[in-house]
Amino acid sequence: xxxxxxxxxxxxxxxxxxxxxxxxxxxxxxxxxxxxxxxxxxxxxxxxxxxxxxxxxxxxxxxxxxxxxxxxxxxxxxxxxxxxxxxxxxxxxxxxxxxxxxxxxxxxxxxxxxxxxxxxxxxxxxxxxxxxxxxxxxxxxxxxxxxxxxxxxxxxxxxxxxxxxxxxxxxxxxxxxxxxxxxxxxxxxxxxxxxxxxxxxxxxxxxxxxxxxxxxxxxxxxxxxxxxxxxxxxxxxxxxxxxxxxxxxxxxxxxxxxxxxxxxxxxxxxxxxxxxxxxxxxxxxxxxxxxxxxxxxxxxxxxxxxxxxxxxxxxxxxxxxxxxxxxxxxxxxxxxxxxxxxx
Ligand code: TXA
Ligand code: MG
Numbered sequence: 001x002x003x004x005x006x007x008x009x010x011x012x013x014x015x016x017x018x019x020x021x022x023x024x025x026x027x028x029x030x031x032x033x034x035x036x037x038x039x040x041x042x043x044x045x046x047x048x049x050x051x052x053x054x055x056x057x058x059x060x061x062x063x064x065x066x067x068x069x070x071x072x073x074x075x076x077x078x079x080x081x082x083x084x085x086x087x088x089x090x091x092x093x094x095x096x097x098x099x100x101x102x103x104x105x106x107x108x109x110x111x112x113x114x115x116x117x118x119x120x121x122x123x124x125x126x127x128x129x130x131x132x133x134x135x136x137x138x139x140x141x142x143x144x145x146x147x148x149x150x151x152x153x154x155x156x157x158x159x160x161x162x163x164x165x166x167x168x169x170x171x172x173x174x175x176x177x178x179x180x181x182x183x184x185x186x187x188x189x190x191x192x193x194x195x196x197x198x199x200x201x202x203x204x205x206x207x208x209x210x211x212x213x214x215x216x217x218x219x220x221x222x223x224x225x226x227x228x229x230x231x232x233x234x235x236x237x238x239x240x241x242x243x244x245x246x247x248x249x250x251x252x253x254x255x256x257x258x259x260x261x262x263x264x265x266x267x268x269x270x271x272x273x274x275x276x277x278x279x280x281x282x283x284x285x286x287x288x289x290x291x292x293x294x295x296x297x298x299x300x301x302x303x304x305x306x307x308x309x310x311x312x313x314x315x316x317x318x319x320x321x322x323x324x325x326x327x328x329x330x331x332x333x334x335x336x337x338x339x340x341x342x343x
Contacts, residue, residue: 022177024187028145032188037152039185040065045072047162047176048149049190050141052112052198052216053169053303054176055084055159056184057149063126066158070128072183075165080131081158082114082139082199086150091115091138094123094156100226101204107225110142112195112216116203129158139199145190161198162187166254168303168310168338171196175307196300197330202230214330216299255310255317259339263318271314273305275322285312295327302331306338 025032036046043065046057056072058065060083069081085091088105095117097105104115119125119136130136141147150157161169162176162184170176173189180187200215202222211219211230223229257271266272266282274280274288275298287305289298309317319339324332 022181022187023185024173024177024189026173026189028188028190033145033148033152036149036186036188037154040149040153040157041155043068044185045069045183046149047170047173047180047184047187048146048159049143049173049188049193050084050112050146050159051143051193052141052195053171053193054162054173054187055141055146055157056162056176056180057084057157057159059153060125060129060156060158063128066126066128069158069160072180073160073163073165075160079160080133080137081129081160082137082201083125083129084139084141084146084150084157084159086147087140090150090156091140093120094125095119095136095138098204100209104202104204104222104225105140108217108222109140110147111140112142112199113222114139114199114201114213114215116201116205116212118205125156126158135203135205137201143190143193145188149188168255168306169198171300171303175304192300192304194300196302196304197327197334200330214333216327216330218326219329220326254338254340255306257310257314258316259306259335260316260318261335261339262321266318267316269315270318271309271312271316273309273317273319275320280318280320285309285314289322289331293323295323295325295331298322299327299331302334 039046040059043062045068047054048057056069058069101115101117114137116135116137163170164179167179171193173187176187195216198215200217201213203210203212209230219230266280271284272280272282272286274286276293277291279288287309289301319335322328322331
């Protein structure tokens, strides 16, 4: 049965009052998907699972709906959004694909790759989505719920990660509920996301291929597909004088607790975020991202581990070093952002 208010459902750690205000649907049937697609077309917000993190979706054609995303997240206005579509044909209707972009799309879509491409001038995308840029970020998610939703929606769906701005990204429906609660019309529950870390963002413009954000697909895999290594982004786009991936604010993904990187010991009021077969000795709370030292497993657990350790009330989270190759680059990037404090 697909009720939008699952009375019997109460996520661990979510206060009863908040759970009651939360439009989570735990059984995602065809009827629920049709309803969610209708809500999107009607300008409402729908949170949905993807293979990376949960997305907070709105119709990319509808400027007012997109404004609601910024409002719900409390997000700075200058940050453009990723547009999700069902397949490459839908993406090609919105942006210009050269040979290299097409090759990447063929190999990695559906999946956790976002391509930043020159947008077609007449693409009917609300200006707020691209924050006035001449490029657009596009992604075809592989999660079955996201896929089904995109197919049924029939409109491109702008969706940042479904968390309050600056918080750790949501990898479970209850994270979305805690952060956004009644600010969304519906939250589709697809369980824990499999990748746990956001998509890799690659800009393919004017013959340049640049990694804008390390993510669920390692840089090496993208380089191997194209037969060349990726360029580092210039931090400011010369043509428009703006940061290229403005969402890459240094402080992002911040837990309440202080985050201490490269720990080689654990203090008395610290929680431990461990990695590998030899966690540091501690009597306090500890989560091991991957006892086997597997970076894929570590990425999948990262945000949820940060949230859970934060919830223990520890003053700080001591983080063991994680190797920086492959997916480790994206893990290190997120951890560095989590460690940044405002002065
Ligand atoms: O895995 C993901 O990518 C998740 C799921 C929901 O798909 N989405 C996500 O969205 O992480 P968000 O909004 O948290 O991150 C979007 C990033 C930001 O860093 C933003 O600046 C960048 O994409 N971006 C969007 N459009 C861009 C553009 N035209 N040029 C450069 N960067 C862009
Ligand atoms: Mg985000």
